[in-house]
Amino acid sequence: MLNDSNFQISTDRSRLDVAMIYRFLSEQSTWAIGISRDVVERSIENSLCFGGFVDGRQVAFARVITDYATFANLVDLFVLPEYRGRGYSKWLMQAIIDHPSLQRLRRFTLATSDAHGLYTRFGFTAPAKPETLMERYFPNIYLS
Template identity: 55%
Template structure:
């Protein structure tokens, strides 16, 4: 099976991404379409494609100089176990705008082994990191 990875935003299937995030992910439930559209417009996004149809996604939020955050990585269920997440990560790690970043973070409860293969580790000093976490923000309105 041939998989193509692209960072061309015009190729993204926003409806597919929205459906996956709101119906199948644990982190995007209830996200309004307009919120996703804005997030994609302000991020560096990667799509994985099989025969022209999108089968995977990854999004990087970054200033493209010092910091980045990896988010919304997924492969559609029918395509899992075929190395697509690795191809997405290869593309993210190789992207010219994401080189020489001082810090690149992510949050994952399901794919920590994958990210470890790319040099990701637990926070060196978690006591320094803080967050404002509003897990139900999309469900209010």
């Protein structure tokens, strides 16, 4: 657990406010509008999750999908709108980068449409060989 005055970060899944995470992702995110509660719950169960808390209330979240040996993908990082601008996303990213189980990975990826400045601070760059990357992408899958 990391602590900076009132902001605490924990990977203890039992502390997560799944209802809040679901509401944010399904109603306010730009990447998971319409996602079902069941999918959110399964994604949390199968990921390394980071919760950010202020006075015991969860205000931030991120998950890392990983094999803990060679690869990780950072997804679903957010800070609730009323708590933005306080540096919480930077603290969350530092906790993720420093996590003991995420060291010495060959590749650590993420996708972002608007937070390049945040992720660049932590060593993320555009792919060195974008021609080697492929994907199956269904951006509106939760709306169908």
